Amino acid sequence: MKLLPHILLMCLALALAWAQGGHQTQHKHQHHAAVLDRCKGLEMDAVAENEEGIPYFFKGDHLFKGFHGKAELSNKSFAELDDHHHLGHVDAAFRMHFEEDPTHHNRMFFFLDNKVFRYFQHKLEVGYPKNISEVFPGIPNHLDAAVECPKTECGQDSVIFFKDNNIFHYNVKTKAVEKKAFASMPNCTSAFRFTEHYYCFHGHQFSKFNPKTGEVHGRYPKEARDYFMRCSKFRDGGDHLERERCSRVHLDAITSDDAGNIYAFRGHHFIRKDDNDTLTSNTVESAFKELHSEVDAVFSYQDHLYMIKDKHLFVYKVGKPHTLLDGYPKPVKGELGIEGPIDAAFVCQDHHIVHIIKGSFIYDVNMSATPRVPTNKRPISVLKKVDAAMCGPDGVKVIRGSHFYHFGSVMQFVAARALPEQHRVSLELFGCDH
Structure with a gap:
């Protein structure tokens, strides 16, 4: 009879474990199955072009390819992001295509917390992920955004990193870091270089900025869904x-x-x-x-x-x-x-x-x-x-x-x-x- 309480306790523990595991599995399934609609005004975590010039928009553990179409799980294209970081949330991303730097040319970089992942043709390169401080010394962890800037536009082949109110210009060749403040720009949740122009996304709006000075000219911010997504019916107003x-x-x-x-x-x-x-x-x-x-x-x-x-x-x-x-x-x-x-x-x-x-x-x-x-x-x-x-x-x-x-x-x-x-x-x- 003394065994009965122990047996009951073991059964209860197993039942709780099974229920918890089932709940986690169900939660994970629901999370991955969630339908994301970029035309509902999503704030993207990161934006970057792939090697073929197709823009990738990252949100949570999902990815939108191109300017229209449905979301898919990021780990379908970049499996290791999920292996090393189970949340799959990308803080910042860019494609570096400086022709004078064959080591980094046409590589895609993803930043997650304190790690950086470097991909070539959708394959994680040997030795990655690495600490951000190892690959980009002087650049902080937990970034908000990043964008590449070639020397024809920034004077030197550079990467611009964003965190809170701080902007860091990183010289790819010398590894020197220049800290700046772009007073006229909002805090960027993602940044994107496209057709030789620079865009800071904040919420579902964006501003075009000068990569050297951060100056924003013209009528900004503008609605991202008007220009970077095919959302023809998301509102009746507008020009x-x-x-x-x-x-x-x-x-x-x-x-x-x-x-x-x-x-x-x-x-x-x-x-x-x-x-x-x-x-x-x-x-x-x-x-x-x-x-x-x-x-x-x-x-x-x-x-x-x-x-x-x-x-x-x-x-x-x-x-x-x-x-x-x-x-x-x-x-x-x-x-x-x-x-x-x-x-x-x-x-x-x-x-x-x-x-x-x-x-x-x-x-x-x-x-x-x-x-x-x-x-x-x-x-x-x-x-x-x-x-x-x-x-x-x-x-x-x-x-x-x-x-x-x-x-x-x-x-x-x-x-x-x-x-x-x-x-x-x-x-x-x-x-x-x-």
């Missing part, structure tokens, strides 16, 4: 034209019609630029009500706009209003001989050939032939992915991310082995100077 012409989010599609008007599509909105350079912006649904939003590709041919969405082709007669032709939408495969969705399409002037980009290949489809079939398949070597493209009298403009590249002809684009000069979409196509 839609200003947002669309200055957004850093890539275009989904672009074309110019026979009259010289440019149509550029992004998410739920589009910009129209007429031959007098007058810009207007509206929702896709307001002008193309059957489409609603999210156009994959568009090209102009014989006074009609051919608009591709997923596996369907919509053909509109250009006018006021634009009119969907009877019988459309139709399958892309049946109309153009190629399976949708596709990435980009364009027709050069005075030709019947639509050039279709799908993945890393370009095809030709003769619009005057029956049936239409893709021919002349060629690989594209200079870009792994194309977001949009259009053709005009001066050649082909190929858009990737927030930049475009100009080629004199389709042949030059296909034959190119190196990218030409990079141009900013927001500035050089739509006149946004900030």
Whole structure:
């Protein structure tokens, strides 16, 4: 009988342990399963570009890749962050791509508490994580933000670290640290260098700043969801034209019609630029009500706009209003001989050939032939992915991310082995100077 109390106590202890473990497992599962919506005004923990120039936005143990799309667990891309730091919270991050420093060139750095992780092509490098003081002597632990600054913009290849009200300029070559105070800047929760400009994120707002002085010029702060995320429906107010012409989010599609008007599509909105350079912006649904939003590709041919969405082709007669032709939408495969969705399409002037980009290949489809079939398949070597493209009298403009590249002809684009000069979409196509 004396054993009975002991047996009961053991059973109770096991039951409590099982319940606690089950609760922790359930809590962890709930935490990882939590749905994060960046369009609800999240304050990001860190922002950095990967080796291919795709921005990564970190929040807790989750990661958003690019300017739209759902969150995923950070440890899917950077497994060791979870192995060494179970919370998965990234304090600061940046990609260092100083060409004169091959040791650090194209490396991604993540800062968690007192540790720094260095990745190359998503693989943790040998010996990491290390103490921040070992890799960046003089830089404090528990950082708020960090951003790289090449010598063309900061005088020396540098990294700018942020903690509370303090800013630390770290000279990569000499390891000297200069402590500064950026009086006109808010405290940054994350920082980001993008298209040679510097952005301090605070909450769901951001300010553009001078990396040497910290000065903020212009009308700031601005709403991050207007410029760095595709959140077309997060609010009804605001200047839609200003947002669309200055957004850093890539275009989904672009074309110019026979009259010289440019149509550029992004998410739920589009910009129209007429031959007098007058810009207007509206929702896709307001002008193309059957489409609603999210156009994959568009090209102009014989006074009609051919608009591709997923596996369907919509053909509109250009006018006021634009009119969907009877019988459309139709399958892309049946109309153009190629399976949708596709990435980009364009027709050069005075030709019947639509050039279709799908993945890393370009095809030709003769619009005057029956049936239409893709021919002349060629690989594209200079870009792994194309977001949009259009053709005009001066050649082909190929858009990737927030930049475009100009080629004199389709042949030059296909034959190119190196990218030409990079141009900013927001500035050089739509006149946004900030």
